[in-house]
Amino acid sequence: MAVFSIVKLSELEGTKRIDAEYYKPEYLVIKEKLLKTNFVYFKNLIKEIIHPTEIKREYEEEKQDYLFLLAQNVRPLMIDLSERRYISEEKAKQLPKNLLEKGDILFIRTGAVGDSTVYIGEPKKVIASAHILIAKPNFRISPYYLAIFFNTSLCKNLIIKGTYGALQPEIAPEYIKNIPVPIFSKELMIKIEKLFFKSQNLLKQSQSFYSQAESLLLEELGLKDFKPKYKKTYTANLSDAFSDHRIDAEYFQPAYDEVIKNIKNYRGGFDKLLKHVENVEPNFDPTKYPEESFCYVELADIDSSIGVIQNTNDIKGQEAPSRARRILKKNDVIVSSVEGSLEKVALVDKEHDGCLASTGFFQFRPLKILPEVLLILSKTSVLQSQLKKKCSGTILTAIPKKSLGDIVIPLLPFSTQQKIALFVHQSHEARRKAKELLDIAKRAVEIAIEKNEKEAIDYINTQVGE
Secondary structure, eight states, rough: OOOOOOOOGGGSSSSSSOGGGOEEEEEHHHHHHTTTEEEEEEESSEEEEEEEOOSSOOOOOOOOSEEEEGGGGGTTEEEOOSSSSSEEEHHHHOOOGGBBOOOOOOOEOBBSSSSEEEEEEOOEEEETTTTEEEEEEOOOOOOOHHHHTTTSSHHHHHHHTTTSSSOOOOOOOHHHOOOOEEEOOHHHHHHHHHHHHHHHHHHOOOOOOHHHHHHHHHHHOOTTTOOOOOOOOOOOOOOHHHHTOOOGGGGOOOOOOOOHHHHHHHTTOOOEEEEEEEEEOOOOOOGGGGTOOOOOEGGGGGGTTTTTEEOOOOEEGGGOTEEEEEEEOTEEOOOOOOOOOOTEEEEEEEOGGTTTTEEEEEEESSSOOHHHHHHHHHSSHHHHHHHHHHHSSSSSSSSGGGGGGOOOEOOOOOHHHHHHHHHHHHHHHHHHHHHHHHHHHHHHHHHHHHTTTHHHHHHHHHHHHH
């Protein structure tokens, strides 16, 4: 049955928008709910919204003075630094408007519009790209409460409502300024803020545990401070080129062979990867189940900082793209097969068991290795350098399936594997709890909007045991 709303010409909100999408009934209901609260327009809670200065793509992967924050680093209520880019202090001084300050609220301006977070002052010296809008709070209201509000399902839908453009949706600062923000009692907003900071502490713990797992592995292999030397010029034997069927210079980069040599010299020995994992074939066809709903995982849905699936999209079997051909199972490790995103690696948890995944991943099912150890191996230079060596192609450079047979891994003692697995488990558990607290905070705000503050406070107390 068709659903529609009728809007008078006099009620077009001065937006100069006449597209039907803008006036979808659910959007109008959300706006009506917010206008019934004790609200203040966002423009009265900030000094300004800055559209950062454009910069040529001259940032670097090597660490420099300032971190350059890209749109993909901005995730809902967190900054994902699994991919880092940097610029020099000299360039940063040319972009004073782009410099972040503690409490700034960040909105993705173009692309994944709807995602937003707040900068808590860490890491230091961060410059935002032009694809991020920076709202400078006046601190009449906690910016951390504001960030929670902007990430509720209600407000995210309202932000999506304001997008314009077909190929690359965008959001305008003026639209965000005119979003009504509900103002609640000090008691409720302090509880919301506390939940936010508890979640941030858990996220720090999560990263710390993960770093310990990685360090333990690299120390065991003697690779802790190992930095392969990428050479600009080198030679290779013609016989090797013929035997490997490769004549591209990148394949023979000596840095890759340095890593392989270290693995083969490991005191515990080494073996072929495919003797310890099953390379699961992508042979599931969701279109045979047209009305069934699936959660779908793509490369962009991976938080590669600690190797977890961060987001999924719900799709019907009949709507599934042709690349949606993998059914995930708990403890699978999915690894990107596409150059440029090889770091997109994740361990499938219970929540994502049964999800669909893209053929842009390899799907490794552990046989004689702990899944957490396989995750760390896949994310460090142990596998990353070998995968990069195997990449081939021109337009879409990827790893051929047949090349997996040449990849080697070290044979770690089971006691060492257990220690690594414990750190990974603690890391992922801390992140799960952090996400849970943020979900509680968002839901509490929604309850306060839709019902009342008392129910929202009772909900928080019940969920966190206060």
